Amino acid sequence: MLELQDLTRRFGGRAAVDGVTLSIPQGQMVGIIGRSGAGKSTLLRMVNRLTEPSAGRILHDGAEVTALRGKALRDWRTRCAMIFQQFNLIQRLDVLTNVLVGRLNHRPGPLATLNSLLLRFTPEERAMALDALDRFDLAEQALQRAETLSGGQQQRVAIARAMLQEPRLLLADEPIASLDPRNARVVMEALRDVNRRDGLTVLVNLHHLDTARRYCDRIVAMSAGRVVFDGTPAALTAAEVEAIYGVPEEALEAETPQAPAVGAVA
Amino acid sequence: MSEFYPSSLAAGLPRAGDYFARLLPDLRWATLFGGWETEGSVAFWFYRLDKWALLLLETANMAALATLAGGAVALLLAFPAARNVAPSGLAYQLSRRGLEAMRTVPEIVYALILVWAFGVGPLAGILAIAAHTTGALGKLFAEAIENAEMGPWEGVRAAGGTWAQACRFAMLPQVAPNMVSYLLLRFEINVRGASVIGFVGAGGIGQELYLVISQNYYEEISAIIVLIVLVVAMIDLLSDALRRRLRGEARA
Numbered sequence: 001m002l003e004l005q006d007l008t009r010r011f012g013g014r015a016a017v018d019g020v021t022l023s024i025p026q027g028q029m030v031g032i033i034g035r036s037g038a039g040k041s042t043l044l045r046m047v048n049r050l051t052e053p054s055a056g057r058i059l060h061d062g063a064e065v066t067a068l069r070g071k072a073l074r075d076w077r078t079r080c081a082m083i084f085q086q087f088n089l090i091q092r093l094d095v096l097t098n099v100l101v102g103r104l105n106h107r108p109g110p111l112a113t114l115n116s117l118l119l120r121f122t123p124e125e126r127a128m129a130l131d132a133l134d135r136f137d138l139a140e141q142a143l144q145r146a147e148t149l150s151g152g153q154q155q156r157v158a159i160a161r162a163m164l165q166e167p168r169l170l171l172a173d174e175p176i177a178s179l180d181p182r183n184a185r186v187v188m189e190a191l192r193d194v195n196r197r198d199g200l201t202v203l204v205n206l207h208h209l210d211t212a213r214r215y216c217d218r219i220v221a222m223s224a225g226r227v228v229f230d231g232t233p234a235a236l237t238a239a240e241v242e243a244i245y246g247v248p249e250e251a252l253e254a255e256t257p258q259a260p261a262v263g264a265v266a
Numbered sequence: 267m268s269e270f271y272p273s274s275l276a277a278g279l280p281r282a283g284d285y286f287a288r289l290l291p292d293l294r295w296a297t298l299f300g301g302w303e304t305e306g307s308v309a310f311w312f313y314r315l316d317k318w319a320l321l322l323l324e325t326a327n328m329a330a331l332a333t334l335a336g337g338a339v340a341l342l343l344a345f346p347a348a349r350n351v352a353p354s355g356l357a358y359q360l361s362r363r364g365l366e367a368m369r370t371v372p373e374i375v376y377a378l379i380l381v382w383a384f385g386v387g388p389l390a391g392i393l394a395i396a397a398h399t400t401g402a403l404g405k406l407f408a409e410a411i412e413n414a415e416m417g418p419w420e421g422v423r424a425a426g427g428t429w430a431q432a433c434r435f436a437m438l439p440q441v442a443p444n445m446v447s448y449l450l451l452r453f454e455i456n457v458r459g460a461s462v463i464g465f466v467g468a469g470g471i472g473q474e475l476y477l478v479i480s481q482n483y484y485e486e487i488s489a490i491i492v493l494i495v496l497v498v499a500m501i502d503l504l505s506d507a508l509r510r511r512l513r514g515e516a517r518a
Contacts, residue, residue: 048424050420050423050424074426074427074428075426076426077423077424077425077426078425078426081424081425082424082425084417084420084421086417087417087421088417088418088420088421088424089418089421090418090421090422090435090436090439090440091418091439091440092439092440093435093439097435101421101422101425101427101435102425104422104425104426104427104428104431104435105425105426105427105428113428113430113431116431116434117430117431117434119434158421161421161425162425165425165426
């Protein structure tokens with residue numbers, strides 16, 4: 001169970017996320033929709049603590065996540081994997097090493113850390129990475145550089161990396177916004193697969209309402225940092241959308257998602 | 267600036283020309299390819315080539331060692347000195363200011379101090395050049411890091427990687443080709459630097475150059491300068507070829 005309590009993030013005087021309270025049971029697939037700048041990204045980034053909340057609390061299985069530091073914070077991030085609109089792979093490294101990044105926090109002790117800095121991984125870890133790649137039909141690309149892959153392939157590599165973290169949650173920040181429809185479908189199916197088969201809670205920011213309706217168990221709509229709708233896909237009718245946003249659904253979807261804000265992470 | 271008069275420039279220029287004229291070797295067509303005891307031959311001009319070649323080798327060695335040592339320290343200091351990845355404001359300020367201090371002091375000043383501490387010889391020269399190199403390369407490395415994309419960094423951090431792992435996995439592969447390029451460029455600069463640093467007793471060809479200049483052995487001055495130019499040009503060509511190859515491949 002992931003609980004957000006009155007979660008708020010202010011940038012200057014403006015509240016990007018404004019008092020969001022949600023409770024998400026383990027294993028649910030939740031689509032978060034809303035216009036650009038509605039606070040979807042900030043919300044997801046706060047769960048992973050890439051962005052610090054200004055106020056409010058995040059609880060996972062009753063444990064407070066908001067105050068974690070150092071090793072405990074890294075452990076939390078490992079349990080709550082994240083994928084991004086721009087994939088955030090290391091372009092110049094091969095696909096296998098990119099996936100192995102998911103194991104970095106699973107290696108205890110200074111010697112293992114030293115080995116990781118020399119890009120040395122155990123045969124078991126490599127086998128695990130290859131299995132994960134194989135699951136998403138990318139085993140053949142394992143030794144290619146990430147930059148040689150298409151966007152859809154890169155996003156699946158990112159999901160494979162996330163799976164190597166052995167997470168309980170998967171946060172997906174506009175995972176298909178940079179992809180063509182065919183690749184978008186493949187990536188969304190991969191997300192639903194890890195939700196169904198591995199029992200991960202999946203929180204996914206989406207721009208297309210139809211995509212959200214098709215793949216998610218629950219839809220949360222945001223506007224100006226607040227939750228304005230929270231219910232089943234069936235309840236989010238076109239009339240409901242127009243009532244929430246004041247424009248028809250087609251007009252909402254015609255807006256392009258903004259480029260992701262990539263800032264410094266301390 | 268107040269002593270910069272056109273008249274003194276006019277008076278001095280011919281004297282400078284005069285000095286360069288004296289440096290010209292006395293070469294004669296008839297005996298150009300004669301032995302080292304024949305006046306007017308190339309061999310006569312470079313009659314101490316064996317000694318100078320050894321000194322030049324020492325100079326290049328000094329430069330190589332100093333570049334590697336300085337580059338290694340610069341690599342470690344560049345990450346805290348890059349604004350986008352510095353772990354804290356304090357670490358940023360300390361490493362930035364430290365690098366600044368190291369490159370503000372000219373290597374010849376370091377050499378003077380270190381010769382006093384370690385005695386006459388190449389060790390003082392290597393340390394002096396390495397110190398200056400750390401400062402100069404550290405800044406360039408840090409700027410390369412600041413220009414890198416932060417997406418991969420977020421990816422590694424979001425996966426639970428430590429700061430050091432993010433530096434290694436997300437940052438180094440992006441900036442390594444740039445860093446190697448800077449390192450090779452610095453090596454060329456350091457060969458020049460190492461040729462001069464011997465003036466204060468810190469080893470290499472400079473000691474010999476200083477000697478012949480102060481003794482007015484004109485032909486030997488030009489011989490040594492020609493040799494230095496040749497060596498620097500050779501290293502230039504070599505590192506250029508290396509850089510071009512690195513741009514193609516390079517998996518860090």
